[in-house]
Amino acid sequence: MPPSRRKFKLPHPEPTDALTYARFTGISTFMRLPHITQPEELDVALIGVPFDGGTTYRPGPRFGPRHVRAQSAIIRPWNPVLHVNPFAKHRTADFGDLPVNPLSIEDTFSRIERGIAPLLEVGVRCVCVGGDHSISLPILRAVAKKHGPVSLIQFDAHNDLWDEYFGSKYSHGTPFRRAFEEDLLKDGEVLQVGLRGQVYGEDDFDFAREHKVRMVTAEKFHKKGIAVVQSHLRAFRRKPVYVTLDIDAVDPAFAPGTGTPQVGGLTSVWAATSSKSRHPMTPEKLLRCLPPIFSSNCSASSKWPPSRANFACTTISLWLSGP
Ligand SMILES: [Mn+2]
Secondary structure (H helix, E strand, O other), X not given: OOOOOOOOOOOOOOOOOOOOOOOOOOOOOHHHOOEOOOHHHOOEEEEEEOOOOOOOOOOOHHHHHHHHHHHHHHOOOOXXXXXXXXXXXXXXXXXXXXXXXXXXXXXXXXXXXXXXXXXXXXXXEEEEEEOOHHHHHHHHHHHHHHHOOEEEEEEXXXXXXXXXXXXXXXXXXXXXXXXXXXXXXXXXXXXXXXXXXXXXXXXXXXXXHHOOOEEXXXXXXXXXXXXXXXXXXXXXXXXXXXXXXXXHHEOOOOOOOOOOOOOOOEOHHHHHHOOOOOOOOOHXXXXXXXXXXXXXXXXXXXXXXXXXXXXXXHXXXXXXXXX
């Protein structure tokens, strides 16, 4: 992420010092940062979107932001690989949760779009923590209103390009198909990494092929490594990119608390290797693509495991650490 061009007279918020106040004390916020609700005071906003009305199997992502907040208490400010303290570089805070409507997906979508817009308006980078993957659609609507259609890099076991489910056009399996239909995304500029598992038929990939979606299956990723992802990144250079991590991109052995777990996924080592400084897919290279927004599809089933939320916030922290 390029350094902020905005000048702040205020000091940068830092996570509460765990050597003064133990990690398990205090009011729970993302990364123990202060809760700041004024967009004009922020470079980066960490935003909870606690909605799971789009899930079709195991529910629970509505508790995702709350659990990620609790687990993120382990975060320490200095990244020894990138030699950076992201919080000293960017004014970052917990913006709070968007006010979802647990009984209406349409109303929730308009609440999310309205909630994100004022942040984008003043140039805040948004890191949204879900919530199921359906929330990507209203976020993309808000992004496209400000930036026009954007590119997408999606880490996910599923392509989320299905048409409908039980007659509903909106669910966690359909957001990016709707986004293409609404001209929020560009043909040839969507990269999906970690795809795997069974589908209903070969024609499930027709829509992706029509829109020239770049698909990197988990199988290919395991065989060829990060180089296969790197080969696609050229198409995203100097363009606004929306990056989304569905936690089910990661193997359920590492992150089992997800709505539709699939075996054969990426490992937690992937997160570590993607943070090495001269690595082809370093956060700095990814962030040079100027992502206006991240979202993380965070499920939290009743058997919610700490590792899952921990993985999500570790990844967010790594990506935030870019120059
Ligand atoms: Mn998924």
